[in-house]
Amino acid sequence: MPRSQPRKRATIREVAQATGLSPAAVSYALRGMQVSEETIERVRQAAAELGYEADPIARALASGRTGMIGVLCGSLEDLWQQSLAVGLGRALRDKDRYALILDAAGDPARERALALQLRDQRVDGLIVQPVDPAAPFWAQLADGLPVVAIGDALLDARTAGEVVFDNRNGVTLALEYLRNKGHGRIAVLTPTRPSTPDRPADVHVTAEAERLKLDIEVTTAPHGLAATTAAARELLADDARPSAAFCFSDSIAYGVYAAAAELGLSIPEDISVMGYDDHPMSGLLTPGLTTVNWDIGGIVRAAVRLVVAAADGRNRRRRIIQEPELRERGSVADLGLG
């Protein structure tokens, strides 16, 4: 069935013809450069009449700028990261950019492949929440493309800006809270990660645990609620389980809630749970999930501001540190003075 032909769009040449100007003049006029007010108005008029709209593809080819910003998420299985991606998409749209949102799914190899594809796709900038901030390709990528990192700073890469979480402080907040509630042996559930031994956040956990003389036991949890639940089930089924679980994202904590429900364990009586992120759903659970809150709105605004500035050639190259806040709800039992 021959689709009724795509209805030829008007080109800049037709507008030029209609106004008696050269295509170059029209191009300038529509962008408000180098032409008289009167001409601008005349061109606008003609463009509107012809229904002319500059072709973004041709514009991109000629100018080298696509108006698209790549957003490479660590793992979109994670609900908090979903919120972040949605927020970034909206904020970028408000700045007349399109967000190309991709999901590394926690896999460093995939992250690398997608980042390079995004560059080949000619995005004007890249916002990334790195799975593997130590990967060497970041340096090469960031030199030639404005890259803004969220979460962890990119090691050795000259980024266009960074919105870094003070994970040291976040971890301290969480672990001190647990210790003050009398928890001495703690299970730490962290998302599956590349085997970079020095991943910043993980380092802080070990360091803080040592400082606070806590006995921690790190378990790696695959992505997705089902997988997380399975990992948590294994942990909780053990009668000699720790008294508390510190989950490195609220989504992981949800898996613990699910596993606890399955096993007939109650929170916080049988197991205390602490999250990290503060997703809107965390307040709705019973009991509410005590967690470490990051200001998602502030993160979005900062990242977008940085990447847009860099894409426009106004480079600021700033590092913005995000400070966490403890959200106390009811998922951690008070064991009395430990």
Next chain:
Amino acid sequence: MPRSQPRKRATIREVAQATGLSPAAVSYALRGMQVSEETIERVRQAAAELGYEADPIARALASGRTGMIGVLCGSLEDLWQQSLAVGLGRALRDKDRYALILDAAGDPARERALALQLRDQRVDGLIVQPVDPAAPFWAQLADGLPVVAIGDALLDARTAGEVVFDNRNGVTLALEYLRNKGHGRIAVLTPTRPSTPDRPADVHVTAEAERLKLDIEVTTAPHGLAATTAAARELLADDARPSAAFCFSDSIAYGVYAAAAELGLSIPEDISVMGYDDHPMSGLLTPGLTTVNWDIGGIVRAAVRLVVAAADGRNRRRRIIQEPELRERGSVADLGLG
């Protein structure tokens, strides 16, 4: 700071030069058309050596195809729709397409503007979960661009395919269940909608309520958890409140849970709640949310298959009907025979 120059990419001309062929031959060879196996191999080799990668912008300008599919969501405040968007993004990536995900935020005017922008952006196809399926511009848009609708069919538009929810059945499932549990007066919470009086799903609610002799009371809930909670608070604060609330999405039901918690009401003793969608979190609440489940994986697969086929010129123009399933959990009280 002059960013080290963007490191000129190799062009097709350089590959042509290296192989002693014409650019045209290289173009054909890289797409495996009209050239000998031997030449293809030779070109591949040279391209790899030069690190050549076809420029998507130039390709799009010449061929008229961008490889991008627009995804226009009704409201990304809704968690289920977030899952849907994430799923669509992943499935499209698996088919070597980029998803341009946009959020109409429940606003028909915004929906219209974004849909047109997506067309101007030259996407190869559009997947839309329409806010206003009756809007007249769909017809004009769908004629010239493959459009696949999810949820409600686009009225009067020649779409490239449709994945339609059997809302009639879904509503029947929910309302019959409530009636069988003895609920006669029911609050219906539906997302803010354009004032199309004949929105399909809403029509079914009225019709089914009539058939089942239920007394319903429709409230419109703005988007977002906070707004939904506020709307629910108002509803629940009334001592003469209905015995059950039927929410037209799980996200709205979450607002009812939040409001109930605030007011010290317990579910389902003080108020029964029924959802619609089945988001993963619904099973984690206390009590679990009884809801109507739609197979999100099937929806994603169907929509992507349809839009990709249409974008490739293989038009099937199919309408796929999704059937719902009741997920009984604990949020509806059994009032005994009504």
Next chain:
DNA sequence: TCGATTCACTGATACGTTTCAGTGAAACGC
């Protein structure tokens, strides 16, 4: 009054591919 500057605009080229209309040679049918 004259050279310099600014202003408003033009012509041509570049961007990097795809694709159409060939083209010469080889293969084929009879």
Next chain:
DNA sequence: GCGTTTCACTGAAACGTATCAGTGAATCGA
């Protein structure tokens, strides 16, 4: 052995814009 196909490839023309290097006229300063 001759006309016809097929094959593998070429040359050139799009695709629709941005931008560089002018150009003639008007304005300016002294």
